[in-house]
Amino acid sequence: xxxxxxxxxxxxxxxxxxxxxxxxxxxxxxxxxxxxxxxxxxxxxxxxxxxxxxxxxxxxxxxxxxxxxxxxxxxxxxxxxxxxxxxxxxxxxxxxxxxxxxxxxxxxxxxxxxxxxxxxxxxxxxxxxxxxxxxxxxxxxxxxxxxxxxxxxxxxxxxxxxxxxxxxxxxxxxxxxxxxxxxxxxxxxxxxxxxxxxxxxxxxxxxxxxxxxxxxxxxxxxxxxxxxxxxxxxxxxxxxxxxxxxxxxxxxxxxxxxxxxxxxxxxxxxxxxxxxxxxxxxxxxxxxxxxxxxxxxxxxxxxxxxxxxxxxxxxxxxxxx
Amino acid sequence: xxxxxxxxxxxxxxxxxxxxxxxxxxxxxxxxxxxxxxxxxxxxxxxxxxxxxxxxxxxxxxxxxxxxxxxxxxxxxxxxxxxxxxxxxxxxxxxxxxxxxxxxxxxxxxxxxxxxxxxxxxxxxxxxxxxxxxxxxxxxxxxxxxxxxxxxxxxxxxxxxxxxxxxxxxxxxxxxxxxxxxxxxxxxxxxxxxxxxxxxxxxxxxxxxxxxxxxxxxxxxxxxxxxxxxxxxxxxxxxxxxxxxxxxxxxxxxxxxxxxxxxxxxxxxxxxxxxxxxxxxxxxxxxxxxxxxxxxxxxxxxxxxxxxxxxxxxxxxxxxxxxxxxxxxxxxxxxxxxxxxxxxxxxxxxxxxxxxxxxxxxxxxxxxxxxxxxxxxxxxxxxxxxxxxxxxxxxxxxxxxxxxxxxxxxxxxxxxxxxxxx
Numbered sequence: 140x141x142x143x144x145x146x147x148x149x150x151x152x153x154x155x156x157x158x159x160x161x162x163x164x165x166x167x168x169x170x171x172x173x174x175x176x177x178x179x180x181x182x183x184x185x186x187x188x189x190x191x192x193x194x195x196x197x198x199x200x201x202x203x204x205x206x207x208x209x210x211x212x213x214x215x216x217x218x219x220x221x222x223x224x225x226x227x228x229x230x231x232x233x234x235x236x237x238x239x240x241x242x243x244x245x246x247x248x249x250x251x252x253x254x255x256x257x258x259x260x261x262x263x264x265x266x267x268x269x270x271x272x273x274x275x276x277x278x279x280x281x282x283x284x285x286x287x288x289x290x291x292x293x294x295x296x297x298x299x300x301x302x303x304x305x306x307x308x309x310x311x312x313x314x315x316x317x318x319x320x321x322x323x324x325x326x327x328x329x330x331x332x333x334x335x336x337x338x339x340x341x342x343x344x345x346x347x348x349x350x351x352x353x354x355x356x357x358x359x360x361x362x363x364x365x366x367x368x369x370x371x372x373x374x375x376x377x378x379x380x381x382x383x384x385x386x387x388x389x390x391x392x393x394x395x396x397x398x399x400x401x402x403x404x405x406x407x408x409x410x411x412x413x414x415x416x417x418x419x420x421x422x423x424x425x426x427x428x429x430x431x432x433x434x435x436x437x438x439x440x441x442x443x444x445x446x447x448x449x450x451x452x453x454x455x456x457x458x459x460x
Numbered sequence: 461x462x463x464x465x466x467x468x469x470x471x472x473x474x475x476x477x478x479x480x481x482x483x484x485x486x487x488x489x490x491x492x493x494x495x496x497x498x499x500x501x502x503x504x505x506x507x508x509x510x511x512x513x514x515x516x517x518x519x520x521x522x523x524x525x526x527x528x529x530x531x532x533x534x535x536x537x538x539x540x541x542x543x544x545x546x547x548x549x550x551x552x553x554x555x556x557x558x559x560x561x562x563x564x565x566x567x568x569x570x571x572x573x574x575x576x577x578x579x580x581x582x583x584x585x586x587x588x589x590x591x592x593x594x595x596x597x598x599x600x601x602x603x604x605x606x607x608x609x610x611x612x613x614x615x616x617x618x619x620x621x622x623x624x625x626x627x628x629x630x631x632x633x634x635x636x637x638x639x640x641x642x643x644x645x646x647x648x649x650x651x652x653x654x655x656x657x658x659x660x661x662x663x664x665x666x667x668x669x670x671x672x673x674x675x676x677x678x679x680x681x682x683x684x685x686x687x688x689x690x691x692x693x694x695x696x697x698x699x700x701x702x703x704x705x706x707x708x709x710x711x712x713x714x715x716x717x718x719x720x721x722x723x724x725x726x727x728x729x730x731x732x733x734x735x736x737x738x739x740x741x742x743x744x745x746x747x748x749x750x751x752x753x754x755x756x757x758x759x760x761x762x763x764x765x766x767x768x769x770x771x772x773x774x775x776x777x778x779x780x781x782x783x784x785x786x787x788x789x790x791x792x793x794x795x796x797x798x799x800x801x802x803x804x805x806x807x808x809x810x811x812x813x814x815x816x817x818x819x820x821x822x823x824x825x826x827x828x829x830x831x832x833x834x835x836x837x838x839x840x841x842x843x844x845x846x847x848x849x850x851x852x853x854x855x856x857x858x859x860x861x862x863x864x865x866x867x868x869x870x871x872x873x874x875x876x877x878x879x880x881x882x
Contacts, residue, residue, distance in 0.1 A: 210879065211565045231879040244571050254535070270594060296699055297710050312699040315852075327821050403647035403851055406700070418537055421842050424880065 196434065209421035222428035230430075232412065236436075239408040241321070243389040246328040246401040249380075250385060253329070254336030261337065262344045272341075279334040287398035290327045304360035320404045327395045332388065343377025344370070374425050387437055409433050483578070491522045492772050497542075498554025498762070499535055499624035500527040503796030506554075512791075513782035521775050524553070532556050532649060541624055543568040546769045551776045551859045553765040555600055557591035558649075558834035561670070565593035572598040576777045580784055583802040587829040590761045594835065595670075600763035602754060602788065604798040607820065607825040608653075608721050608758045608778075610744045612667040613638075613737070620744035624658070624686040627747050629721055631695040634718050641690060642708035642720035647851040652832060652843045655850055656720070660756035660830030662749040665722035666834040666842065667870060673872050680868070681861040682749055688856030696800035697832035701852040713737060721746065723760070724815060724822065726799055743818035745825060751760045756830030761801070797826045799826060836873060844882040 205217045226232050257275055266269050278286065293299045294313040302309050314320045347370065355365050371378075393410040396402060402411040413433060417426030491514075498506060510523035528535040536559060542550055544564070555563060563569045572580065579836040580601045581589055592600040610627075611621050621627035631639040644650030661668060663679055664681035690696050695701055697711050705722055712720040713734040720726065730738040740873035742860055764783065766776040782788070793814050799822050805811065806823040815822055833842055849864075849871040850856065856864045 165775050209540065210840075211878075212566060225880050232882045297707060310698045312702055315699055315701045400702075401647060412881065415844060418540075419533070419844060420838075420878075420882065421540060421840070421880065450511070 144205065146349060154245050182368065186379050199427045199430050199434075200407075203425050203431045205424050207423040208429075220425050223432070225425060225426050228430060231407075232409075232432075234405065235407050235409045235412045238321075238406060239390060239392065239410075242325055242328065242392050242408065243386060246325050246389050247327050249381065250333045250336045251382065253333045253382070254340055257333065257337035258344055261341050276334045277338060278339075281331070283331060283394040284398060286331050287327055287395040288344070290395075292322060309393050314400050314404065317404045317406060320400050320406050320414050322393075324395045324399055324406060327399075328389065328392060328460075332385060336385055339381035339384070340374065342379075343374045344379075348372045355398035379444060379448050383441065386440055386444070390437060391433070392442060409436075472826075477759060489783065491519045492775050492873050493771060494523050494551040494776055495526050495549055495833070496523050496552040497526045497539060497550050498552075501796055501798075503798075504764050504794075505711060505795035505798065508795065509783055509791050512788065513779055516782060517779070521772070521779055522613075523779060526550075530881065537541050540568075543767065543769065548769050548771055551770040551772055552779065553767055555763050555765045557588075557602075557759060557761050557763055558832050558839055560592055560600050560765075561594045561727075561835050561837045562839055563765060564599040568768055569599050570768045570773050571710055572601060572766075573777060576601075576781055579781050583804045585630040585801060585803050585826050585829075586828060587759055588761070588801045589829050589830060591759060591761075591834065594837075595646035600765040602761065602763045602786055602801040603608075603784050604761050604792055605801045605831055606760035606799060607772055607822060607824050608657075608746055609821055609825060610747055611712065611720045611722060612727060612744060613718045613740045614742045616744075619746055620742060621719075624690070624747045624749060625753050628665065628686075628690055628693055631718055632693060634695075636694045636716075638718060640695050640697055640711065640717040640719050640829040642697055642711045642722070642857035643690070643703065644705060644708060644721070645691065645703045645853050646852075647847045648704065649843060649847075650704050651851060651853075653760075653764040654848050655687065655846055656832045657684070657746060657756055658686055658749055658759045660773055661746075661753070662723065663753060665830070665833065666680050666846070667836060667876070668744070670836050673869065673875055673876055675869055675872060677865065679749070683863050684850070684861050684864050684868070685858045686749060686851065686855055687853050688858035688861070692858070701854060714834075724799070724818075727815075727818075728797060734881040745821060753807055756828060757825040759826060759831055760796070760843050802859075803827070836876065840881055841875040841878055844871060845871035850880065 174355050202220055204214060204217060206217050206221075259267070259421055261275065262273055281289075286433060291314075294304050295303045296310055296312055301307060301313070302311055311319070313323050332437055351369050351373075352365055360368065392408050393408050393414070396406055396408050397414070400406045402408070402415075409429065410433065413426055413429040416429055420426070461639045473584065496510065497507075507525060510525070514522045528538055533551075536556070539550075539553060539555075553563075553569065555569075560569075562572070577598045581598065584602055585605065588602045591600075592598055592602050596611070600710050608621060616638060617630060621630055626642065629731050631641050642653055656666060657682055662683045664676040664679040665674050668674035669776050691700055696736070696844040697707070697717070699707060703705075703711075705725075707727045708722050709729055711717050712726065713730055715734070715737055727738075727741065727743075730741055746753040766773055766780065769828075770776055784801070786800075786802060787803055788803060790810055791803055791806060792798050793800050793805070794810055798812055800806070800811075803823065806819055833839065836842055849868040875882065
């Protein structure tokens, strides 16, 4: 994954020293050469990343302090922080931040629980492992827009099967009120990305030494005790990485909402808000301000996870222990 | 060897890529290729007339289709991205009637030259021509129009209602099992059409000028009152807050509705899907707000624009003159049921086959239509603002219209100034 590139460059210094348990003598030349090779190998990826991410981000920041509207080419100029003031003083922005947080928290918590159960099942599966793992992954392999449409049509009163299920009112308009619309949106998100969570947790489970469980069993620990005293603590790095990725992803939720409600019934997320300003209104200044604010919030989430919970970045020592 | 192969493949791929970008001017031996960016109209009418015009041009041009998505929002999105980047590969554009102000103000469409303007506005409905103008100048060329009628069940409703209140009374008497009224109430452009037509029919309008809000209080409140009354009545579709043209059509075909407000495509659709209901289907004018004051039905359709970045603007206008010829408009009407923009064509015998028994209704509706406030280049802002103000329509209290009116007015005011988030 290309996102790992920057951290890996920074890491070898620490990793190298720890790994040099054999003796201080052999470190210097060989590790230096290895480090150099690592840098050379990573360089193309880093340069490509810089080109495709840094430039657009800087351009968005530049646009966000200007008045730019494609429909009114003659009215443009520097406006300082006016666009940010307009966004932050709008009740719409805060409603959408709340909505986005709601979707993020609920979907990530449920995904975590379900993903954990799936990971444990896949880890302990005695037969048909490959088949189970593949079939669990199918939802994640489906394009989000397609999944969103599939669920939209399933819940749509005129085309869907959901309203013909028992205990469901036949003419229930699922996208007609906030609670039910949000429920379907969150359900779609969960259905789609639980496999991702499960897969990351499964990778974490695979690194736990079986011997620990044997020893615990001998000492008379119950299954519940083994889960909370061995599995969870040792899984913490993988768990936090999975949570970090999913939270960042969920916070940018767009496709399902766009397909299902277009943000009506008060289900609008910040990404939809940005889309409306940028693509519908072509107000690039205001839209970029929204985008930059979303970017800052995503950065803040990453910061809290990495600093606050001590999430180990993938590839570093923490994740391997 | 392998490396050689790889290089060869790359070279071929690059060459193909370049050829694709070149936009084949020379490809058809002298004839200029005009790229028409328009959605793929399912009847094939536009393709047929484009082919005819290409043939008639004596090898001067050849019209090539580049298809846009079927949804209007998505069409605009793609056009705007290309025009924003000054893409020279666009020549002819299929534009929704409400985009003229925006595209003209941004300098994306070339103004129609005087000689062409004379030809293309001949016998065209005044209401249609208004949608093609910006600041009194013609920027686009109308090719087909559209409007909504009131479709009703003749077996349930002996004489069609003249006003919305009359219609709701009739429906409530029939009851929600068979008497529902189908409209477009989801938060999208269709809702703007409904709201705008009621406001226009009540005798006021959203804007008084490109940057001036009108929305006179008493008529606007009467319009909002009708929306609130219907939305809260049990004869409204249960999915009114998510309804669109298609859900209205399906609701009517399902047999539980006595009325629907919709475009003429519902007529052939009912013939195919619900023959029994089709037999009882009648057409009348869009209902009025006040008794004695005729309604202002909606207006839709497509205008052709010539891209300001086209390298063949003259030939593109020449092709436009051909595409909107009377016989071509009739062809599009016959194949796809899309109303012509020339009033005189409604006297042709073909029209009675396309719209059996209701051709005059369509002519009158287009003639009396009240356009949406698209003279504003910020129409998209207005549309979003109106949608946000009135959706969900079930929240509009017909007994206390003050808050709904204030909200609509404030939102429109902000949109005109293009301030804040929408």
